[in-house]
Amino acid sequence: MPDFVLTVARFGFLILLWIFVFTVVGVIRRDLFAGTRSSRIVAAPRGVGGAAPAGRPVAKVKRGKAARQLVVTAGQLAGTRITLGEAHITIGRAEDSTLVITDDYASARHARLVPRDGQWFLEDLGSTNGTYLDRAKVSAPTPVPLGVPIRIGRTSLELRT
C-alpha cells in the first residue's frame, strides 16, 4: 500500500469519526426542539370544557375567566392570597414550597397546581392523606374550576379571578 493511501485513510477515519459525532449531535438538536413540543402535549390534559373552536388559540378563548388568585379559605393560613402567574404552585410542608402549609395532615410535597393554556391543573404528589377537589380524591392531574375548594388536610384553597 502506498503511504499516501494510508495517510488518507488514517486522517479520513478521524475526520469521519468527528463527522459522526456531529451527525449525532445534529439529531439530538433536532430532537430537543421537537421534544419540547411533544413533552408539553404529553402532560397537557385538555380542560373539561376545552373543546375550543378550531383555528382559534385556546389561551385566547379562556383569557376572560382565567384564575388570577389562589386564596386559602380555611386552615391556619386562612386569608392568604397568592397571585397566580405562569409558574406552577407547589403546596406542602417542605420549606421550598410556594405555599408552605403547617398542617399535621399535609405531606412535605403534597400537591401542585400547574397552569396549561389558561387552565390550572391540580396534581397530587403522592401525599399520605390525599388531596381532594371538592369531595373527589385527586389521583391524576385534574382541571380546577373557579371557586371549587381544594382540600389538603385541614386547609382549603380556592381559585378566584
Place this chain on the structure above:
Amino acid sequence: MPRTHRNAELAMLLFAMALVAVYAATVEATVLETLTPRFWVPTALLTALFVALHMVVRFLAPYADPVLLPAVALLNGIGVAYLRRVDLARAEPDERIDLGLFSGVGGRQLAWTLLSLILAGVLLAVIRDHRIVSRYAYTLGLIGIVLVMLPAVLPASISEVNGAKLWIRFGGFSIQPGEFAKLALVSFFAYYLVRKREVLSLASKRFLGIDFPRGRDLGPIVAVWLFSLLVLVFEKDLGTALLYFGLFIVTLYIATERSSWLIIGLLLFFGGVYLAYVLGASVGGPFRNFYDRAQIWLNPFEGERPFNESYQLVQSLLGLGTGGLFGTGPGGGQPRFIPEVEDDFIFAGLGEEIGLFGLSALLVIYFLVVSRGLRAALAVRDSFGKLVAGGLAFTMGLQVFVIVGGVTGLIPLTGQTTPFLSAGGSSLMANWLLIAMLLRISDAARRPATGAAGGPAAAPGAKQPPAQLHGAATEVIR
C-alpha cells in the same frame, strides 16, 4: 403522529458501520500492507446484527431514543475491529494474512456481541413496560448483593485475577458477576428510594447553607457505604467500590434533589479511601493492595517501578504519548507492548493508534450516550423510571471515568472494563442490557401519553391517569 426518528437511527447506524469498515480496512492496509478480499466480513456481520436489533427497536420500542443504538454500535464495532487488530499483532508475521476471522479475542468478541444483542432484544421483548421491574425489586436487590459478594466469598483460585477478586472462573470461561449486579442494584435502589424519598427529603438541618439530613435518616447510606468498602477490602478493588457507592449516592440525589447527599457521599468516600490508604501504609493486610495501587499512581516512574509494579500504567502512558495528537494510524501502533490491551487498557491501545483527536471523539460519544440516558430520566413520567434511567446512565459515565481516568493516570488504576470496547462477555452483555433498559425507558418517556391511536391531542390525558407504582407518586413532567 410525533416523529420517532427511527430512520435517522438506521442512517446513523449505517454511518457507524461504515466507520468500522474504514477502520478495519486501514488496519489491514497498514499491518498486512494489502487489503484482503474478506476484510469487510466482520463489519458486515456486525451490521447485520445491529440492523436486526434496530428492527426489534422499531417494532417493540418505536419511540426510543434514536441516538443510543448507533452511538453504542460504533463503540462496540470499533472494539471488535481493534481486538482483531490485537490478534494480528500477536500472530507471527507470516501467519497474519491467513489469520482466521473468527479466531482470537476479536472473533470471540464478535460472538459475545451476537449473544449480547440477543439478550438486549429479549429484554426489550420481555419488559414491555419498565415499571414491571419494580415488582421484583427486592428479589433483584438480593440477587445484586449475592452477585457482588460471591467472588469475595469464593476461594481465590476461582475468583482472583491479577490481584482483584472479581471473577468466577469455571473451565475456560470467566464471568464477572459484578457487571450484572449493577443492573439489579440500580433497580433495587430506585424502588427503595421511590418508597422512602419523603422521609429522606423531609427532615433536615440547615448547616453552612446546605440541608443535611438527620442522623437516623443516614442509616441506609452508611450501610451501603460500609458495604462498598467491604467490597473494596475483600475484592481488592477501588473501582467497584466507587461504582456502587456513587450509584447509590446519585440515585439518592436524584430522588431527594438535595445536594447535601452528594457532599456527604464525597466526604465519606474520600474519608474511606484516605483511611484505607493510611491503614495500607501502616497495618497492611487487606488494605495493602490498595496502598500499592495508590503508590503506583502517585509515582509511576520512580526507580525500578516502571519495570515491576507500575509496568502496566507506564506502558499505557507511553502508548498514549506515542499516539500524540493524531495517533500512529489504525494498525500503526504497538499493542503488544501494552499489557492487558484487550480489556483494561484498550483505551491506551486505541489512543496510540487514533490519538487524542480520536480518543476525544470516543469520549464525546460516551458523553452523548450518558446524556441521552439522563435526558430519558428527565422526560420519563414516573419516579421509578427516572431513578433507574438516571442511575444506569450515571453508572456508565462513572465506569468510563474510572477506567479512562485510571489508564491516563488521573486516578489510581483499578480493573474496570471500558464499556462496549473491552473484550469480555459479561461486561458486553451487562452493558447491552443497560442500553436495552435505557431504550425501553426512553421509549416510555417519548411515547405520547394518549397512545398511538388518534394522535396526542385527540384523547384528554386526564381521563387516562398514568399507572401508579405501588401507590408512589407518578410525576407528570412539566
